[in-house]
Amino acid sequence: MYKNSEGRPGVVLAAVAVAQFAVALDLSVVNVALPAMRTALGFAPLDLSWVVHVYALTLGGFLLLGGRACDLYGRRRLFVLGLAVFGLSSLAGGLAQAPWQLIAARAGQGVGAAAATPATLAMLTTTFAEGPQRVRALGVWSGVNAAGGALGVLAGGLLTQYAGWRWVMLINLPVVALALALTLAGVPADTRPARHERLDVLGAALATGGVGLLVLGVVRTDAHGWGSPATWATLVASAELLTAFVLAESRAPAPLLRLGLLRSRWVAGASALVFFSTAGQFAAFYFASLYLQQVLGMSPAATGAAFLPFSASLVAGSLLATRVTAARTPRTSLVPGALLASAGLTWFAFISPHGGFLTDVLGPCIVTGTGVGLVMAPVAAAATTGIAPHEAGMASGLMNSSRQLGGCLGLAALATVAAHRTGTATTPSALNEGYALGLAIAAALFVLAAAVAIGVLPRRRAETPGPQPAAPAEHRLEGTPS
Structure with a gap:
């Protein structure tokens, strides 16, 4: 049964999937294009990494704010606004003539992604009633999200080699246009609020500042190191702001994040699980890409194509997870999926400097991709189980913040560990040792994700996030039962 009869559920799902694919794609699509960007725009070596880091910084910093804003001001409004900002920024990046212009874009x-991403998940949870229909819709969302990150490497390699690096940015324009057209065709308009509830400005400032400083401190470790005063000062300031955020939210009449939401084992468990699994997934993409190019000597386009078996396996795992979760609970898929992904990455950790795609990459890609699909497809359903419609954006912002933080922290930490193992050597054998260690630790992170699924997630769907405030009338969509 659908919760909103005014919209067209299939079109809502299509619009959300297209938009989320673009957002996820941009997390990895620029990686292969970085050398071409450096040559064309004259980037300094240390500045080039900010093309990747600044996207993660702003996305991670504004996700909680975007999630709450879509609850207060309308999911469709925030979705359209986020897409518009994302599309215009992509155009500006494609036309950039100087390094600062590309970084600003x-x-x-x-x-834009921080506004659109929570709205995508919130629109699904308010369009599809809890049960098999919502599980399938959220499975599509999660599968597309994971596939976008995986296919970003392929798209970046092909576009850079055959069309030029600017198309890494400009490719977003037709995708955004399609998502906006689908939104106009089938996503119901938000109801006009009878009264206006104020945004928690203090909470927004503390959360955005705290998360932003955390991401900043971690992503700068490539230049400053984990033990440097600059890194520690940034991380301590982040901890202070986030502590102040928790205290402020416990007293706010309309908090950015209702702390009672975390009493739900579904919400808390899914957020922890997605943190560990995304940390392992992002790091695996990074090390596998470097292994293919710097150890095996593959071209950018060939490197992208080498990720196709992973992407295909991920889609297969997502389809299987959606069927399993619709009949049972997300936990049924999450536990074996995390263990399978860990097994695949453990196999991947046996890479050799004298190996090849067929001997060292293909098998681990298939096993890991299937496991990641089994994990990523049902995690959104787990994170929104028992959530009231007027808090869907809040729950989405929390889960996506956990996803983004996991990716940033995991990649930065494991890249540091791999670099320490490699040292100053640049031979294929030395690089191989560092990448193998990073992949082994990524496998361990999926074991932690499995432990969370086993120990925290309930066996039944019945649990709800505790006492919930009643939904204000202006937060209910037309046709949505109160």
Whole structure:
């Protein structure tokens, strides 16, 4: 049964899937294009990494704010606004003539994605009633999200080699246009609020500042190191702001994040699980890409094509997870999926400097991709189980913040560990040792994700997030039962 009869559920799902694919794609699509960007725009070596980092910084910093804003001001409004900002920023990046212009455009993309991403998940939870229909819709959302990150490497390699690096940015324009057209065709308009509830400005400032400083401190470790005063000062300031955020939210009449939401084992468990699994997934993409190019000597396009078996396996795992979760609970898919992904990455950790795609990459890609699909497809359903419609954006912002933080922290930490193992050597054998260690630790992170699924997630769907405030009339969509 659908919760909203005014919209066209199939079109809502299509619009959300297209938009989320673009957001996820941009997390990895620029990686292969970085050398071409450096040559064309004259980036300094240390500045080039900000093309990647600034997107993660703004996306991670504004996700909680975007999630609450879509609850207060309308999911469709925030979705359209976020897409518009994302599309215009992509155009600006494609036309950039100087390094600062490209970095500013990437920051704009992050802000737009932070508005659109929570709205995508919130629109699904308010369109599809809890049960098999919602599980399938959220499975599509999660599968597309994971596939976008995986296919970003392929798209970046092909576009850079055959069309030029600017198309890494400009490719977003037709995708955004399609998502906006689908939105106009089938996503119901938000009801006009009878009264206006104020946004928690203090909470927004503390959360955005705290998460932003956390991401900043971690992503700068490539230049400053984990033990440097700059890194520690940034991380301590982040901890202070986030502590102040928790205290402020416990007293706010309309909090950015209702702390009672975390009493739900579904919400808390899914957020922890997605943190560990995304940390392992992002790091695996990074090390596998470097292994293919710097150890095996493959071209950018060939490297992208090498990820196709992973992407195909991920889609297969997502389809299987959606069927299993619709009949049972997300936990049924999450536990074996995390263990399978860990097994695949453990196999991947046996890479050799004298190996090849067929001997060292293909098998681990298939096993890991299937496991990741089994994990990523049902995690959104787990994170929104028992959530009231007027808090769907809040729950989405929390889960997506956990996803983004996991990816940033995991990649930065494992890249540091791999670099320490490699040292100053640049031979294929030395690089191989560092990448193998990073892949082994990524496998361990999926074991932690499985432990969370086993120990925290309930066996039944019945649990709800505790006492929930009643939904204000202006937060209910037309046709949505109160």
